[in-house]
Amino acid sequence: MSSSVDTRRVANRILAYEAIQLLSHFARQHGGDLIALLVFTGVWTSNTAHLRRERERYAGLHDIPPDTQRRPISDAALAELLCIPRDIQDRYVESLSAQGLVERRGGGLVVPAAIFTRPEMLSGTNEIYARLVEMMARLRAAGFSMGDPAPTEDSTSG
Secondary structure (H helix, E strand, C coil), X not given: CCCCCCCHHHHHHHHHHHHHHHHHXXXXXXXXXXXXXXXXXXXXXXXXXXXXXXXXXXXXXXXXXXXXXXXXXXXXXXXXXXXXXHHHHHHXXXXXXXXXXXXXXXXXXXXXXXXXXXXXXXXXXXXXXXXXXXXXXXXXXXXXXXXXXXXXXXXXXX
């Protein structure tokens, strides 16, 4: 039986650092407003959550899922996902709608595909990818191996 090194703390530090760096960078694209970023991201990631396992379709930078593939998220589901009060969320949804970033369709909220063709969105996708590659290299350098389960507290007994 092989014993793997516990890298959970260092992996957590690396992931948290990268998450904060990305959130800070992208919040600046929303006027420095982190809540606006969270609401916007909560909507679009929910719209395309069913496509996460697609390995070839909608995989490339310019291969953006069309509006017909976007599933609306209800206001209630978004509030539950983001863990923010509805009155706060509603103000942000209204603002994002006024900016043309979010639309109401089919009983829910959708970020239209056209938004993702904007140069700043394509640039953001490139930045996220580059940071992910860098984060993976840092994790590997810290001894983290993809797919290996973390040792559990009771794995040493027995």
